Amino acid sequence: MxxxxxxxxxxxxxxxxxxxxxxxxxxxxxxxxxxxxxxxxxxxxxxxxxxxxxxxxxxxxxxxxxxxxxxxxxxxxxxxxxxxxxxxxxxxxxxxxxxxxxxxxxxxxxxxxxxxxxxxxxxxxxxxxxxxxxxxxxxxxxxxxxxxxxxxxxxxxxxxxxxxxxxxxxxxGNGCITYVKKKWLDNVGLEAPETYEEYLNMLKAFTEGDPDGNGVNGDTYGVSAAGFIGQEAPFTNYLPEFYQDAYPSFELGADGKWFDGFTEDSFKSALTRLREAYAAGYIDKETLTNGTKDCRNKFYEDKFGVFTYWAGTWATNLKNNLEANGRDGELIPLKPIKELGSYVERTAxxxxxxxxxxxxxxxxxxxxxxxxxxxxxxxxxxxxxxxxxxxxxxxxxxxxxxxxxxxxxxxxxxxxxxxxxxxxxxxxxxxxxxDGDPGKDTVAESAKESQLIFNENCRQDIIVPSSDAMATYNGDLTTLKNSIIADVVVQGTSIEEAYKRFESEGGAKWSKLIVDSLNEKASAK
Known part of the structure; x- marks a missing residue:
């Protein structure tokens, strides 16, 4: 088969x-x-x-x-x-x-x-x-x-x-929303960010200052994630402030045509933002190999202060686990920064x-x-x-x-x-x-607030159809994309060199074959 x-x-x-x-x-x-x-x-x-x-x-x-x-x-x-x-x-x-x-x-x-x-x-x-x-x-x-x-x-x-x-x-489907430790913001004298510049400034303060109040500067970092890119759609949901309007996989344009977001200038700009923040130490150095549990444990241990994770019930889980570890549990669920515009609700x-x-x-x-x-x-x-x-x-x-x-x-x-x-x-x-939900009156306020902010500031992801070309090439294409992302962010490879590799190792060809198959399928309907 x-x-x-x-x-x-x-x-x-x-x-x-x-x-x-x-x-x-x-x-x-x-x-x-x-x-x-x-x-x-x-x-x-x-x-x-x-x-x-x-x-x-x-x-x-x-x-x-x-x-x-x-x-x-x-x-x-x-x-x-x-x-x-x-x-x-x-x-x-x-x-x-x-x-x-x-x-x-x-x-x-x-x-x-x-x-x-x-x-x-x-x-x-x-x-x-x-x-x-x-x-x-x-x-x-x-x-x-x-x-x-x-x-x-x-x-x-x-x-x-x-x-x-x-x-x-x-x-x-729900989706991820960015949580910030309020006590950390208070300790560095900042307000919740509304733009990318303010977001980056917050990461800088969390990395170079003393946000956890232990009297030592520079023993924390700003943000962590389970990989620089996710294993499933919508892929960018753990680091949305860096990706903004960029997307690493296939998207449907306003003209009704499919295209590969990885090949767009917007994705190259996102890689540049990630590389610069990583080089500055704002992003957890173990991000490439982290699992979600690794990130949660580091968050509970006060190693970093910004965590993009699931809206709703997880707001309460994070709060409770911080407090169980003797940390302050008050979190601020952020509205999307200006450049991001909206969070993405994943396909269920x-x-x-x-x-x-x-x-x-x-x-x-x-x-x-x-x-x-x-x-x-x-x-x-x-x-x-x-x-x-x-x-x-x-x-x-x-x-x-x-x-x-x-x-x-x-x-x-x-x-x-x-x-x-x-x-x-x-x-x-x-x-x-x-109607018979026995726990309907027990939902915590932190979960309600997080879910409400997400629901009011999200857009629905769309399902991407499969095709013969998708089944044949997308596995290798994905592996190559992920490797290139890691090289750019962790190794500091230039964008120009990265996309030369994408061309020479077959990525551009596979990408075009998949895009053509998706558009051919769409036009045949």
């Missing part, structure tokens, strides 16, 4: 076009399952009710689903109690997820899971190669769509490829079913659709297991007392000293109306 070819071409690092997302009663069935079996008026057709219930479902997920460290065994046990189905979870290390996923697809359909969590970069490619099941008709005739509870149908429509749906998002991750799955309708109904049942299963995916991840018992958590019947998150198993804020589904980003 050509999926092997796609992996060999470097699909594990493709930049074709996005991964973040993670109650109970004595009942052993989800709301949807109980309604189906009792013949309740759920909008489900006779044919739908005859969908065969799987005996076992195998899934591949990243660290946004409850991890082993957070008692995934209890999560899995509760899921199985609610469905009566055996669930096998394949969960690589979060930072290695894309590589392991690519290797799994390349190993052959006999090794594929039934369902898999995909970002848009991989979703479009695997759909193009026939590795994903077409769920269009199943979605259109589903109980969920007929329920009237879906508030984000446009998010689902945005995932259609040539009118076909190969994966269902259960949340909005999706749950897809592989084409090797023997009972795709059953997996859709009992696994994917049940996540949004508005009942016990949605509670499980949003908050975890009762009395493990959350509780309504009278108890004291981290010195805060809770009354009997008061919903609250319990202390994190993976990050002691902090409370959980969500599990896989962030209720603030859910695409369905959920």
């Amino acid at each position: 050509r999926v092997k070819k796609m992996f060999a071409a470097g699909m594990a690092v493709t930049m074709a076009a996005s991964v973040a997302l993670s109650g109970c009663s004595s009942s052993s069935k989800t709301t949807a399952e109980s309604n189906a079996e009792s013949g309740a008026a759920t909008g489900e057709t006779t044919a739908k009710s005859e969908v065969k219930k799987p005996e076992k479902i195998t899934i591949m997920v990243n660290g946004t689903v409850t991890t082993k460290a957070n008692n995934r065994d209890a999560f899995e046990k509760r899921w199985e109690e609610l469905t009566g189905i055996d669930l096998e979870i394949i969960q690589p290390d979060h930072d290695a997820y894309f590589d392991v996923m690519g290797q799994t697809f390349a190993s052959g359909p006999e090794n594929w899971p039934d369902a898999i969590l995909l970002s848009s970069s991989y979703y479009t490619g695997y759909a193009q190669e026939g590795a994903l099941w077409d769920m269009t008709d199943t979605w259109n005739n589903s109980e969920l769509k007929a329920s009237g509870r879906v508030t984000g149908e446009e998010v689902i429509d945005n995932m259609k490829i040539d009118g076909k749906l190969y994966g269902l998002p259960v949340t909005r 991750p999706v749950w897809s079913i592989t084409s090797s799955c023997e009972n795709p309708e059953g997996v859709y109904k009992y696994f994917i659709e049940s996540m949004l049942d508005g009942g016990e299963m949605e509670t499980l995916w949003s908050y975890g297991v009762e009395d493990v991840h959350w509780s309504k018992k009278a108890e004291t958590i981290l010195d805060k007392p809770y009354k009997e019947g008061e919903f609250h998150q319990r202390e994190s198993l993976e990050q002691p000293g902090t409370q959980y804020t969500k599990q896989h589904i962030d209720p603030m980003l859910s695409i369905v109306k959920w």
